[in-house]
Amino acid sequence: MRAYRAGPLALATLAVLAAGCGGEAAPVAQKLVSPTATQSPTARPLAGKTVVIDPGHNGGNASHPKEINRQVDVITGRKPCNTTGTETDDGYPEHAFTWDVAGKMKPILEKMGAKVVLTRPNDKGVGPCVTERAAIGNEARADAVVSIHGDGAAPRGHGFHVIMPGLLPGHNDDVVKPSRRLGRDIRDAYRAGTGMPYATYTADDGLQTRTDLGGLNLSKRPAVFIECGNMRNEGDAAKMSDGGFRERMAAALADGLRRYLT
Numbered sequence: 001m002r003a004y005r006a007g008p009l010a011l012a013t014l015a016v017l018a019a020g021c022g023g024e025a026a027p028v029a030q031k032l033v034s035p036t037a038t039q040s041p042t043a044r045p046l047a048g049k050t051v052v053i054d055p056g057h058n059g060g061n062a063s064h065p066k067e068i069n070r071q072v073d074v075i076t077g078r079k080p081c082n083t084t085g086t087e088t089d090d091g092y093p094e095h096a097f098t099w100d101v102a103g104k105m106k107p108i109l110e111k112m113g114a115k116v117v118l119t120r121p122n123d124k125g126v127g128p129c130v131t132e133r134a135a136i137g138n139e140a141r142a143d144a145v146v147s148i149h150g151d152g153a154a155p156r157g158h159g160f161h162v163i164m165p166g167l168l169p170g171h172n173d174d175v176v177k178p179s180r181r182l183g184r185d186i187r188d189a190y191r192a193g194t195g196m197p198y199a200t201y202t203a204d205d206g207l208q209t210r211t212d213l214g215g216l217n218l219s220k221r222p223a224v225f226i227e228c229g230n231m232r233n234e235g236d237a238a239k240m241s242d243g244g245f246r247e248r249m250a251a252a253l254a255d256g257l258r259r260y261l262t
Helices: 008-018 026-032 094-111 130-139 176-194 234-240 243-261
Strands: 050-055 071-073 078-080 115-118 144-151 161-165 207-210 223-230
Touching (some): 050 094, 050 130, 094 115, 094 144, 144 176, 144 243, 176 243
Parallel strands (some): 050 115, 050 144, 144 223, 161 207
Antiparallel strands (some): 161 223
8 A cells, every 4th residue: 555645734734633732632532532422322221210129028027016917908908018028947037038139139220220219228127018119119100110029838839930910990000011011021031040940839930910919909100029939948948048149139130120121
């Protein structure tokens, strides 16, 4: 290739450009390759989205039976405000499990750009009632709500399942269909991310529809529950009691939300 020799005018132009900022050309080049200019638009795929995470139960529930046993209206009947939840045979409680998974999910979702709202601030309080938990998602105008639980089924049963709202005409007509899509995305991502099987003792291919859960019945936003495993089953309990495996669970749930919201 023949070499190019710059003429006097071209050389003068380059000199002017180099002197444009006190004779230093480096800042101009640095500005052109600024990270914000080259950042991928998919780096924060959940920007502008609001996610509500509902860690089931609470650490102080057992000490306040009168408060949590208060009956509340869940449309299809009346149920206790909240419950104590279950635990593994070794005494690892559901409320601690759900709180830890929720806490691990939050920064993952925030890194993807989502605004994350938790239905309780810690694992030492009481409640809130299932009605209040639903209200938190509604008031936040959540794009998706996930309620995290661990099941207390017969020890021989194992695996996870996702619970979706059933149709209650006049109450949740607009959210049943998107909730079912959310449920499928959560189920698929959770299985792929954890390797856990669908529940062997309930649901159908890891999915179940119910109309007796206040958190789902009263939600005006797309919402699902997930029973992350059976805490009474030895194998599931070992996984759910392991901090490293809970990180996998949290990452899988966050991925399910990403799938749904994008």
